[in-house]
């Protein structure tokens with residue numbers, strides 16, 4: 001792995017996800033916790049104004065504002081669109097190599113490492129999974145997301161997504177588990193920088209994002225069904241399984257031919273994006 005010189009830990013990309021925000025506050029108070037011998041670690045509290053409001057964002061979702069063409073578009077002047085330009089400039093000035101973006105979800109996903117197609121970062125995620133098998137690896141498709149996320153400012157990047165946790169709430173267990181993951185990531189980068197990368201498993205299980213499923217809606221655009229109560233994050237969904245129940249007890253079933261694994265089931269923030277869940281395929285990847 002190319003030597004990493006500068007790591008940025010970001011919290012508060014969403015102002016109502018307190019785990020990352022309070023971790024950043026802690027690290028800003030006790031910087032030795034994240035300092036390592038052969039790279040610099042920075043912190044960023046991305047959207048303090050949305051935190052004051054205890055809202056995901058002020059005007060628009062900051063974590064969808066980082067497409068290269070949007071950053072270069074002078075007509076985009078919403079609060080978060082301007083903030084994104086400032087943050088992107090800061091990353092470029094500091095020459096950040098590696099971004100760790102901290103999030104939480106109302107979905108019951110446990111500990112998830114979100115990665116893109118970068119193999120080096122996938123190896124790191126596989127290492128985290130090998131020391132704690134409850135850590136899941138969720139791989140996003142850049143085709144679906146078009147690099148609109150804040151973390152895409154780092155050549156190497158990942159997001160830590162933890163849940164279930166309500167918005168605007170701190171939860172000690174997930175806070176501590178996130179903290180452990182950050183320590184493990186920093187240790188791994190430190191060792192990799194010395195060419196002493198820990199031994200990796202031969203392969204790892206990855207949940208690769210396929211598509212998002214929206215809520216069924218009536219002719220007025222109103223949601224007309226709820227997610228079936230038995231659906232669970234990272235559990236298989238087969239043809240004929242229930243997906244939604246409408247308010248009269250009618251069932252809508254999954255009709256795809258291949259087995260898929262839903263994630264972000266009922267994520268509160270995705271209702272406005274009309275996403276009821278994200279479907280993934282479960283793959284074994286050779287390392």
Ligand SMILES: [Zn+2]
Nearest residue numbers: 014017103104
């Ligand atoms: Zn978030």
